[in-house]
Amino acid sequence: MTNMSLFALLLATTTAGMTASAHEPVLRARTPIQFPDLPEYLTLKCDFHTHTVFSDGLVWPTVRSEEAWREGLDAIAITDHIEHQPHKADVTTNRNRSYEIASGLGSELDLIVIHGSEITRQMPPGHLNAIFITNSEALSVPEWKDAVAAAHVQGAFIFWNHPNYPGGRGEIWYPEHTELVERGLLRGIEVVNGRTYYPQAHRWAIEKHLTLMSNSDIHNALNLDYHVHDGDHRPVTLVFARARTAEAIHEALLDRRTAVYSGDRLIGDQTFLAPLFARSIHIVNPPVQIEGQEPHYVQVHNESDLDYLLERTEELATLQIPAKMTLPAHKTVLLEIKGRTGQSAGEQILSLPYRVTNLLVGPDEPLQTRLPLKVQFRSR
Ligand SMILES: [Zn+2]
Ligand SMILES: [Zn+2]
Known part of the structure; x- marks a missing residue:
């Protein structure tokens, strides 16, 4: 297709689109x-x-x-x-x-x-x-x-x-x-x-x-x-x-x-915000296999209308987890985790410590949460 005919096609498509939307009744x-x-x-x-x-x-x-x-x-x-x-x-x-x-x-x-x-x-x-x-x-x-x-x-x-x-x-x-x-x-x-x-x-x-x-x-x-x-x-x-x-x-x-x-905020008592957040989030993966310091991915899905903004509150001895992450509304994101050196093999159920900065349980107090995660450390 020549540049000219591509241009004509684009113009026709755009014009048709505009005409249609201008006359569509509001749903x-x-x-x-x-x-x-x-x-x-x-x-x-x-x-x-x-x-x-x-x-x-x-x-x-x-x-x-x-x-x-x-x-x-x-x-x-x-x-x-x-x-x-x-x-x-x-x-x-x-x-x-x-x-x-x-x-x-x-x-x-x-x-x-x-x-x-x-x-x-x-x-x-x-x-x-x-x-x-x-x-x-x-x-x-x-x-x-x-x-x-x-x-x-x-x-x-x-x-x-x-x-x-x-x-x-x-x-x-x-x-x-x-x-x-x-x-x-x-x-x-x-x-x-x-x-x-x-x-x-x-x-x-x-x-x-x-x-x-x-x-x-x-x-x-x-x-x-x-x-x-x-x-x-x-x-x-x-x-x-x-x-x-x-x-x-x-x-x-x-x-x-x-x-x-x-x-983009939720404000309320811990009694309600904690389960509201927990029930919005689904950790999609089966148990994650961790080998040395290779990056591995956990899929986290947020089924609510609100993007959740998370900040790590402490480091874990066993696992490297992101300092900050956003869990966008209605999306599944990859959370990158890595092992640490000297970790012994075996299964562990971890809880990843974060604060959700746009969920306020007090005027200056974000909700503290722990994301549960089952991991399988493998020796190498
Ligand atoms: Zn008034
Ligand atoms: Zn009024």
Whole structure:
């Protein structure tokens, strides 16, 4: 083929491709978020903080349901502001309507839609989300304490949103928060809101036994704020629930069985992150034969959506292992290992010591892990 005809062919192919894609309808498809279930619990993907045109959001409630379904979520809460209704000249001020509309499509799509509201006050106490409520209108009262009480009598799970806002002075824990926690009214805190991680909120959650939450607080159409078609995702609260139901999610939140999935990080208690990581990873090889200092390969597969970044925490006396490695999402990588001189022959079950730097069990504390590996040392 001449250069000219190759060029013509390329041009034709490219043009045909462009024409086709320009006219293809957008596929209304769901892409699952993939993390393994835990031994006793399902791993559900949830966003407990979203807005619609019924407060200061910019989309109709059904859009929230379809976005969440497409993004692979199991549950969302619709949490329009009680006190802030800037579109009231154009839409009804009935504070229950956004949930009612979103849950209609939600049930059709098998998406769990949770009835919520955002109690929107100055600091303290700032903005609080009350979810699993039955009537948002009852929260529309002058005193914030009465709004919290009205949510509580409805069985609400209440958490503190974006704890640095409003106020403009960073995150400050006020006596009002202590009182809410001591009275069992405040049970959770956003450690992530949008793209912001609050290490201080993470510390408070650990100290004060609050449930870790990670939510979008989305006001725009999702794909105006997140590059969802390029692998980006909204922040998600992973909930470890006994069943895929609203009741089981509520129970899990009360029992603090959550983790944060935000950007390229997971944040949560060791109890959940350790098995989540362990169950994501499969060591593919049969027992590896090690002979002298020749390099040998172990295949490690990561079936989760997240690239895991590992750093070795100590050297092994018997084996040379990489100082750093990445286990990319949905890929199998070769881990190069070598023996050491003077190693006696025989089978050993080793555990390779690593920290996973993008899995945080505390603000500055990565998850420590040990990859199990069976090796057969051969004499030479
Ligand atoms: Zn807010
Ligand atoms: Zn909000």
